[in-house]
Amino acid sequence: MKKVLSGILILMVFIMTACGGTSETSNGPQKGNNGSSNSKDEKYVFKVSHGHPPTSHQHKLLEWYNDEISKRSNGRLSLEIYPSGQLMPSGQELQAMLNGQIDMAIPISSVIGSIDPIWYIFELPYLFEFNNDDPSVFIKHKRAFFDSEKGGGVIKAKTEEHGLKVLSMSQDYYSSFFTADKDKMITDLKSAKGLKIRSTGGTILNDTIEALGASATVVDPSEVVTAIQQGVIDGVTTTAFYALANYPIKTWTSAPMNNYTLTVMMSQKKFQSLPADLQEILIETGEDLDKYLDEISLEAIKEIYDKGAKEKGVEVYLPTKEEHDEFKKVLVPLQAEWAKTVEDGKKLLDEVENTRP
Structure with a gap:
């Protein structure tokens, strides 16, 4: 450890x-x-x-x-x-x-x-290739x-x-979902429905959270811990390193919801x-x-995954292929919607594909 x-x-x-x-x-x-x-x-x-x-x-x-x-x-x-x-x-x-x-x-x-919506490309879910192994x-x-x-x-x-x-x-690493209550772990669309998830702001992340049936709540970085403790939010979207080091969280659902840059x-x-x-x-x-x-x-x-989260008492959930497919069904369309509103958006998505391993 x-x-x-x-x-x-x-x-x-x-x-x-x-x-x-x-x-x-x-x-x-x-x-x-x-x-x-x-x-x-x-x-x-x-x-x-x-x-x-x-x-x-x-x-x-x-x-x-x-x-x-x-x-x-x-x-x-x-x-x-x-x-x-x-x-x-x-x-x-x-x-x-x-x-x-x-x-x-x-x-x-x-x-x-x-200042330029081109940066919202990094907010798109399931954008880059990933493999938990x-x-x-x-x-x-x-x-x-x-x-x-x-x-x-x-x-x-x-x-x-x-x-x-x-x-x-x-x-x-990519951002995932973390919740402060093990009874509120996100495993599929049904379990996400109605949860209050902290957003850093920006259209795409809010749309991602809302597409899953949860509620996007913008909270300043300096106020997140207090918001969790007071029940203002049920969870956050961030990287595992940041969540484990800074937040009182109990569950981690490892799925590429965001690509914070x-x-x-x-x-x-x-x-x-x-x-x-x-x-x-x-x-x-x-x-x-x-x-x-x-x-x-x-x-x-x-x-x-195995040691850092376990030592802190955080339960890790790795969605199945079927559950990833369920998430993708409502989230991947956000990519095309974003590209329609941004100059060179389609070209950037093409470059994501061109650089895919």
Whole structure:
């Protein structure tokens, strides 16, 4: 069990008040859009906001990123991280980056979809290939799509048009259903009917929950535990690592209801103002974060079903093929409906198929 907890802890480590610019040089030498700078010794401190607690893997991944960019830049780059919504609710972070109130954030796909619905592709259920006996199937397929110019490349380019630079597109495993009461375990459509399931927001996730007959309830990340304890919600959709580490849950239904994509994102204006060598460090460190997180995820997933969940007293349910087919019947049509409303949506779904192992 120590090995399992260690693996999960490592994963957690790698998965994230003044206003205005946060660079130590915000009042110093001006830098042009070509990334030039008047000083090789100039230091840049980026103000980062997120709504997750300091113990979360989101916060820990930012600490890892901070350590790496500081080391690789010889101390010229660093992050000033404000967790738990200290500066603002998570829903305000995207606009705050555009306004220059903060420099960086770690929004997930369901939030970024508010500025461009192309991001809602990651909210679609049963999107990527999966196999409970071989977790690498899902990890490899999703990463192949991230790395594809016709997949992740298109999404990043679209986001830059909105003034935001994507430095990392991270994952651990697909999101499943977790409930706080063993009597409310989800095994099929009938058992899901009427349950109040926490949603992070966004049309697709809400539609997914509603299609199963449950009720989607939007709850801020900092309030989820309280909402569970007070019975405001019966369960959540999230990854197993996050649920086991942060929520008082008792059941886990392992089915790909969602493909949360966590990003490290910053203002495009701020990014372009940096010297070229520092821009490269930010990009390369983001890529390395992605690769390393994939490795850590696979290592931990292999044991979390039998040991991690069992030690915490969480009952794991693996739907049968027939039950998956029942879920798919009401959920897979959401993919085509999404594609009709989004520019290049059909092309992105085609790329999901092209990258399928």
